Amino acid sequence: MESIIGAQFCGIDFGTSNSTVALADASGARLIALEGTAVTLPSAVFWEPGAPQLYGRAAIAAYLEGQDGRLMRGLKSTLGSGLVNDKTSVGGRAVSFRDVLARFIGHLRKAQQAAAPGLDQVVLGRPVHFVDGDAAADTAAESVLAEIARDCGWREVAFQFEPIAAALHYETTVPREELVLIVDIGGGTSDVSVVRVGPGRAAQADRAGDILGNDGIRVGGTDFDRQLSLAEVMPHLGFLAPTRSGGVMPRHYYLDLATWHRINALYTARTASDLKALRAEVLRPELIDRLARLVEARQGHALAMRVEEAKIALSGAEAVRLALSDLTGGPNPMVRRDGFEAAAEALVARVRGLLSDVLAQAGIATDAIGTVFMTGGSSGLPVLHRVVAEVLPGVPVATGDMLGSVGTGLALEARRRFG
Ligand SMILES: Nc1ncnc2c1ncn2[C@@H]1O[C@H](COP(=O)(O)OP(=O)(O)OP(=O)(O)O)[C@@H](O)[C@H]1O
Numbered sequence: 001m002e003s004i005i006g007a008q009f010c011g012i013d014f015g016t017s018n019s020t021v022a023l024a025d026a027s028g029a030r031l032i033a034l035e036g037t038a039v040t041l042p043s044a045v046f047w048e049p050g051a052p053q054l055y056g057r058a059a060i061a062a063y064l065e066g067q068d069g070r071l072m073r074g075l076k077s078t079l080g081s082g083l084v085n086d087k088t089s090v091g092g093r094a095v096s097f098r099d100v101l102a103r104f105i106g107h108l109r110k111a112q113q114a115a116a117p118g119l120d121q122v123v124l125g126r127p128v129h130f131v132d133g134d135a136a137a138d139t140a141a142e143s144v145l146a147e148i149a150r151d152c153g154w155r156e157v158a159f160q161f162e163p164i165a166a167a168l169h170y171e172t173t174v175p176r177e178e179l180v181l182i183v184d185i186g187g188g189t190s191d192v193s194v195v196r197v198g199p200g201r202a203a204q205a206d207r208a209g210d211i212l213g214n215d216g217i218r219v220g221g222t223d224f225d226r227q228l229s230l231a232e233v234m235p236h237l238g239f240l241a242p243t244r245s246g247g248v249m250p251r252h253y254y255l256d257l258a259t260w261h262r263i264n265a266l267y268t269a270r271t272a273s274d275l276k277a278l279r280a281e282v283l284r285p286e287l288i289d290r291l292a293r294l295v296e297a298r299q300g301h302a303l304a305m306r307v308e309e310a311k312i313a314l315s316g317a318e319a320v321r322l323a324l325s326d327l328t329g330g331p332n333p334m335v336r337r338d339g340f341e342a343a344a345e346a347l348v349a350r351v352r353g354l355l356s357d358v359l360a361q362a363g364i365a366t367d368a369i370g371t372v373f374m375t376g377g378s379s380g381l382p383v384l385h386r387v388v389a390e391v392l393p394g395v396p397v398a399t400g401d402m403l404g405s406v407g408t409g410l411a412l413e414a415r416r417r418f419g
Pocket residue numbers: 014015016017018019043076162185186187188189190220221222308311312315375376377378379380381402403
């Protein structure tokens with residue numbers, strides 16, 4: 001590799017939950033500060049009509065303070081859902097998800113420009129699949145992201161799979177050549193690769209032969225949030241509540257409320273009036289009152305944040321109390337890790353299947369894997385560590401920078417490609 005002295009290279013990890021920007025030069029790669037001294041930026045936008053948009057923690061804080069505007073999170077999920085050109089209403093104005101994505105990525109571009117002015121090439125991370133089992137939709141999702149990046153001012157835009165980027169980061173720490181299984185479980189996707197890494201391999205121009213297996217599924221932390229919410233929270237708001245006619249409450253309200261990027265869809269006059277009508281039909285109307293109160297106060301994201309906090313707390317405790325009464329007027333339920341894991345069983349089974357599939361694709365025995373490198377925020381879930389231990393018994397597990405390894409690896413990839 002020919003490297004230009006002093007040249008810098010940029011990698012962007014636009015994540016479902018958190019984003020990072022990394023710069024590499026001849027000496028290595030580092031994440032840059034995006035909000036104060038923090039190197040991660042929650043992928044959140046607060047959009048108040050007529051005011052400048054807020055991003056990250058500031059966006060979340062403005063929403064929690066009750067400022068008048070829309071909080072948007074989980075935006076990356078719209079790329080793979082066909083929703084990206086759909087509009088969402090902000091203060092009476094229709095804004096497309098694409099526009100919101102462009103603002104957020106434009107904010108990352110500004111941070112890069114401030115740290116390394118004039119740099120106009122970038123490697124963006126991407127999940128192995130934005131969409132499961134639909135190659136055309138997957139290509140479309142990548143094209144939209146590339147277009148947005150060009151609109152934001154990067155002249156040359158390339159992509160690398162997020163788990164391969166994580167492998168490039170992990171590679172900087174290994175003393176000898178080995179086969180590593182990268183398991184990157186983030187907010188929106190789980191991505192797994194088998195990669196041959198080693199100090200001597202990092203400098204090689206073509207690494208395609210070092211990637212023995214690579215696949216991903218659209219299962220991530222936000223799906224675990226949804227399952228926990230549907231199992232432990234939504235029943236207190238009328239999910240599956242019986243109606244006088246022998247049916248149950250329509251489910252779609254609860255599915256939207258439990259899905260980060262769908263929450264704002266509930267904030268319509270139509271929902272408010274429909275809930276009033278439904279109230280008369282269910283056997284326990286007080287449950288619908290809680291839902292109506294929450295929706296009316298636009299507290300859907302606040303609820304989702306409490307659920308996510310409880311989920312994270314369950315990684316370190318067997319049981320936690322979910323504080324909800326200030327939002328719903330209902331109880332503060334205790335949630336248990338075993339109950340959460342049971343509710344998330346189908347997701348866990350899909351991750352287990354993904355691990356087996358990628359190992360089969362690589363055509364190697366599990367004992368050929370030297371290390372499992374687990375990264376991404378959701379790699380903190382104990383149940384996923386158990387799954388890895390079941391599929392790869394006895395293989396050592398390394399955990400690195402859970403939120404920074406993909407971004408750092410993407411900058412290393414940018415140096416390799418553009419250097
Ligand atoms: N200790 C923990 N236990 C369980 N989950 C956690 C923990 N810490 C963070 N998470 C979850 O990790 C997810 C965020 O991880 P990360 O920042 O790696 O995702 P991302 O890179 O934004 O998403 P993706 O790569 O899928 O687009 C969130 O769902 C968050 O709730």
